[in-house]
Amino acid sequence: MKLGDRLSALAAMVPPGSRMADVGTDHAYLPLYLAEIGHIERAVAIDVNPGPFASARDAVLRASMADKIDVRLGNGLQVVTPNEVDVAVMAGMGGMTMIQIMETSPDVLQSLSRLVLQPMVGAPQVRRWLQTNGWRIIDETIVQDEGRLYEVLAAEPGQMEANELLEIGPILWQQRHPLLADLLKQRLYSLCFVLSQMEKSAAAQTNPKYQEQKAIISILEAKLACL
Numbered sequence: 001m002k003l004g005d006r007l008s009a010l011a012a013m014v015p016p017g018s019r020m021a022d023v024g025t026d027h028a029y030l031p032l033y034l035a036e037i038g039h040i041e042r043a044v045a046i047d048v049n050p051g052p053f054a055s056a057r058d059a060v061l062r063a064s065m066a067d068k069i070d071v072r073l074g075n076g077l078q079v080v081t082p083n084e085v086d087v088a089v090m091a092g093m094g095g096m097t098m099i100q101i102m103e104t105s106p107d108v109l110q111s112l113s114r115l116v117l118q119p120m121v122g123a124p125q126v127r128r129w130l131q132t133n134g135w136r137i138i139d140e141t142i143v144q145d146e147g148r149l150y151e152v153l154a155a156e157p158g159q160m161e162a163n164e165l166l167e168i169g170p171i172l173w174q175q176r177h178p179l180l181a182d183l184l185k186q187r188l189y190s191l192c193f194v195l196s197q198m199e200k201s202a203a204a205q206t207n208p209k210y211q212e213q214k215a216i217i218s219i220l221e222a223k224l225a226c227l
């Protein structure tokens with residue numbers, strides 16, 4: 001089994017010997033790959049929707065991996081007990097969904113030693129949530145897969161500074177990641193579009209979101225100019 005670049009980046013952030021939960025597993029590609037190469041001890045593959053749950057269950061049965069990968073139908077981490085796994089992966093879903101999943105299962109979250117996350121949107125919100133909830137980003141990367149850019153990050157329990165780099169990615173910035181300029185340009189494009197829509201309405205400009213958007217645009221432009 002061969003993974004694409006996005007899933008490979010996620011796989012690289014799962015420590016060897018992990019007991020992992022793959023939340024929103026869909027076809028269970030990630031746990032299947034990691035179990036097949038003997039990288040993980042075991043996995044719980046979770047999906048909230050019956051279709052993806054059935055795909056995952058069938059794929060695991062076909063690969064004769066049911067002793068290593070337990071496929072469960074359920075919402076987020078609610079179908080996992082505290083200390084059952086040490087790593088949770090959430091990929092291919094929105095950042096706000098991830099935050100909701102983490103907030104719904106504080107006991108499970110507290111028993112984890114690592115989170116591996118790939119939000120489709122809202123990575124800055126996820127980083128800010130991690131910072132205020134006692135998590136420290138220890139690894140980050142940007143992957144280009146089939147023409148699209150994806151942010152992938154790993155966090156462990158700990159402290160990290162609350163500063164403007166949470167908008168960008170503290171490790172992406174520290175490493176001057178080669179795809180960071182492209183990512184910032186993409187984000188600036190959509191933020192400027194939203195701002196231009198707000199500027200059509202006097203009421204929207206009195207909304208605190210308007211000033212917030214402008215402040216984020218200034219941060220991103222300043223950082224982009226340094227790359």
Ligand SMILES: C[S@@+](CC[C@H](N)C(=O)[O-])C[C@H]1O[C@@H](n2cnc3c(N)ncnc32)[C@H](O)[C@@H]1O
Nearest residue numbers: 023024025026047048049052074075076091092
């Ligand atoms: C786009 S797929 C991503 C699959 C895989 N994680 C990946 O990155 O390739 C998102 C999956 O998350 C599932 N999902 C969304 N919200 C969920 C939740 N709260 N709990 C469990 N699964 C969820 C969806 O049913 C869907 O199968």
